[in-house]
Structure formats: structure tokens, C-alpha cells
Amino acid sequence: MGLAKPIADYESVASWARGLREQWGGDPLADDPSKLETLAAFCEFTGKDPDEIVAFCFLRKKATGEKFGSVKRREEMAALIKQFRAASGGASMQGRRRQSDVCSFLIHNGVLMQLGVI
Amino acid sequence: MEYKELIGIRRSIRYFDPERPVEREKIQKILEAMRIASCAVNAHWNQAIVVNRADIPPEILEELKMPVAALVQELAPVHIYCYLDPTVVRRNKGKRLKELVDAGALNPTHGWSHKFVDEFVYPQVLEPLTTNPGYPIVAAFDCGGAGTQGLLMAFELGLGACWTAFNTEAAKKLLGVPDEWIPLYCMNVGYSMESREAGGQRPRPPFEELYHEGRYGNPFRRDPAVVKDLEREKMFTAPAPLPGRKEEIRQIARKLGLPE
Numbered sequence: 001m002g003l004a005k006p007i008a009d010y011e012s013v014a015s016w017a018r019g020l021r022e023q024w025g026g027d028p029l030a031d032d033p034s035k036l037e038t039l040a041a042f043c044e045f046t047g048k049d050p051d052e053i054v055a056f057c058f059l060r061k062k063a064t065g066e067k068f069g070s071v072k073r074r075e076e077m078a079a080l081i082k083q084f085r086a087a088s089g090g091a092s093m094q095g096r097r098r099q100s101d102v103c104s105f106l107i108h109n110g111v112l113m114q115l116g117v118i
Numbered sequence: 119m120e121y122k123e124l125i126g127i128r129r130s131i132r133y134f135d136p137e138r139p140v141e142r143e144k145i146q147k148i149l150e151a152m153r154i155a156s157c158a159v160n161a162h163w164n165q166a167i168v169v170n171r172a173d174i175p176p177e178i179l180e181e182l183k184m185p186v187a188a189l190v191q192e193l194a195p196v197h198i199y200c201y202l203d204p205t206v207v208r209r210n211k212g213k214r215l216k217e218l219v220d221a222g223a224l225n226p227t228h229g230w231s232h233k234f235v236d237e238f239v240y241p242q243v244l245e246p247l248t249t250n251p252g253y254p255i256v257a258a259f260d261c262g263g264a265g266t267q268g269l270l271m272a273f274e275l276g277l278g279a280c281w282t283a284f285n286t287e288a289a290k291k292l293l294g295v296p297d298e299w300i301p302l303y304c305m306n307v308g309y310s311m312e313s314r315e316a317g318g319q320r321p322r323p324p325f326e327e328l329y330h331e332g333r334y335g336n337p338f339r340r341d342p343a344v345v346k347d348l349e350r351e352k353m354f355t356a357p358a359p360l361p362g363r364k365e366e367i368r369q370i371a372r373k374l375g376l377p378e
Contacts, residue, residue: 020378023364023378024364024368024378025364028378071185074185096375097375099375100371100375100376100377100378101377103377104377104378107377112185112186113377114183114185114186114188114189116188116189116192117136117189117192117193117374117375117376
């Protein structure tokens with residue numbers, strides 16, 4: 001699945017870049033292009049674009065339309081990330097980095113993701 | 119460590135060396151500190167179960183984790199699960215109060231005697247207390263005090279620690295606690311991967327918002343000279359974030375393979 005536009009143009013990716021800059025200073029996404037490459041690979045793996053990945057983790061209350069983080073969806077996303085890691089080098093340095101980068105993307109978009117130590 | 123310095127250096131530690139075991143005698147000292155805490159009517163509602171994380175079956179450990187606390191629970195080599203046993207008052211029927219009378223802690227000068235306990239305190243105060251909706255709150259306050267003594271002991275022994283909630287159903291399966299026990303918190307214990315300062319003293323609400331004098335709304339007057347004393351005595355340390363904190367966290371994150 002190809003993305004409909006450059007990955008950096010997605011709002012969720014802009015949010016990730018902002019979060020990383022605020023947390024760590026500098027411009028971590030620009031300094032380390034492998035992070036965006038990993039996210040692009042995860043998009044390919046899931047068949048979703050970055051904004052859809054984030055949106056998947058939230059639901060809206062039927063009555064009020066209020067957005068809330070879905071535990072079930074978050075667990076499903078965690079399982080996908082673990083599958084992605086397994087397909088990307090498992091417990092190797094590369095596998096760990098790829099899992100961490102996807103988690104970082106979600107965390108800076110407000111999705112709690114603690115997958116622990118590999 | 120001197121007391122003021124000890125409470126000044128305590129932090130909620132969230133990065134433990136997952137592979138470094140904690141000496142059994144240090145865990146015992148934490149429990150010993152909890153046991154001698156102040157406790158209303160000498161009831162001792164606090165119960166604790168120590169578990170080495172490595173002994174927890176992986177599937178149960180996954181169940182025990184709370185969303186925000188999962189990493190702390192995974193990293194800490196020792197978990198101390200704290201519970202409140204509400205049955206202790208009815209079981210002892212004032213016996214522990216009478217031990218205080220015998221020990222000379224509760225004396226006739228203040229109206230205490232065995233007969234007073236047997237004929238008034240237990241039947242008219244303690245036993246009815248156990249059916250009061252506020253009873254668990256009273257008991258939990260004391261358990262918190264005991265837990266804090268244990269927490270400070272952990273830091274006195276060079277360890278780090280952090281309270282977290284835990285999945286109580288999973289814990290019940292693992293620990294086999296009686297149905298009546300009320301789950302409180304888990305003290306996660308281990309050797310800290312953070313520096314001693316752990317980024318500096320964490321932000322707290324202004325003193326005047328928390329403490330009052332004479333009447334609600336009249337803030338307790340904070341004497342700057344006292345604050346200076348406490349700074350000199352190391353109860354107040356440099357506020358967070360200290361320079362280099364983010365780099366410290368980044369290094370730990372990379373070492374453990376955590377997201378940034």
C-alpha cells in the first residue's frame with residue numbers, strides 16, 4: 001500500500017515531530033531519517049496511513065461524540081507492533097529500534113503504549 | 119543518611135536495573151520499617167506480600183500490569199503488594215490496645231485500663247467502626263503511613279522504589295489473598311538506573327495552598343528562614359529538571375530499548 005501523500009505531510013507525523021522537538025530539542029525526525037522510514041514500513045505492514053493508525057486507537061462515545069482512548073484498540077495496536085517487530089528483526093537492535101520508533105509515534109499522538117523491555 | 123536528607127532525596131524511581139537482584143535482607147528491613155509505623159488503636163491493618171518479579175509467570179505479569187505503570191512493574195525486580203486486612207479489629211477485639219496498656223504506652227493518666235478497653239472502647243467504638251462506611255479510609259491512612267516508612271527505608275538502603283496500582287484480580291490469582299483483604303498499592307523496588315538526584319526535586323503545590331493555620335483559608339505562614347535551614351540540611355534540593363536530565367533519560371531509553 002502506498003501512502004496518498006508524503007509521510008511528513010500527515011498531521012499525526014507533524015504532531016510526532018513537534019513532540020520530539022519539545023521533548024528532546026533539535027529536530028529528531030530530520031536528524032534520524034530512519035524513524036520516518038520505520039513508520040512508513042509500519043504503515044505498509046498495517047495497510048493504514050499514519051493518521052489512520054492513530055485514529056484506530058480512539059473511539060467516540062455514541063451519545064456525546066466524545067473521543068476516548070480504546071483499551072481494546074490499543075491492545076490490538078500493541079499486538080500489531082509486536083508482529084511488526086518480529087518481522088523486522090525481533091529482539092535484535094534493529095527490531096528494538098523499530099518497535100520503539102512506532103511506539104514513540106503513537107505516544108506523541110497521545111496513545112499510551114508501554115510495550116516494555118525486549 | 120540523616121532524616122531530612124533522606125526525605126529530600128527520595129524520588130519515585132521509574133527506571134530500575136531489571137537484572138540486578140535486591141538483597142533479601144534489604145527487603146526485610148523495608149518490611150521491618152513498615153511494621154513499627156504509627157497505627158491507630160494498634161490495629162495493624164497493613165499486610166504485604168513480597169514477590170520476586172522473576173518468579174511471576176509471564177502471563178500473570180502481563181495481567182498484573184496497569185497501562186501507565188506497566189514498565190515500572192516490568193523493570194522492578196521486587197514487588198511488594200500491600201493490602202488492608204479489615205478483619206483484624208474484630209479478630210483481636212481490643213487485644214492489641216491492651217498490649218499498649220501493658221507496655222505503658224496507654225496509661226490511666228489518659229483514662230486507659232483493660233476494663234476500659236473491654237467494656238467501652240471495643241464494644242462501643244471499635245466494633246461499630248468496622249461497619250462504618252468510612253472504616254476502610256481510616257485503615258488505609260494507617261497503611262499509607264506504614265508504606266511510607268518502608269519506602270524511605272528503601273532509599274536509606276540505596277535502593278529506588280515507586281508505588282503503582284496493580285490489577286487486583288491477577289494479583290489475587292497469583293498471591294491467594296483472603297477475599298476480605300482490600301488491595302492498596304504495590305511498592306516496586308530495585309536498584310535505580312537513574313542518578314541519585316533523579317533529575318531533581320519534583321514540583322509540588324505551593325505550601326500555602328496545602329497548609330492552613332487556625333481556620334481553613336488562612337494559609338500557614340511560611341518562614342523563609344526555616345526554608346533556608348531545610349535547604350542547608352539538604353531536605354530541599356535543586357528543583358527538577360536538572361541540566362542533563364533529558365540526556366540521562368535518553369541514555370536509559372536507548373539502553374533498555376524504550377521509545378523516546
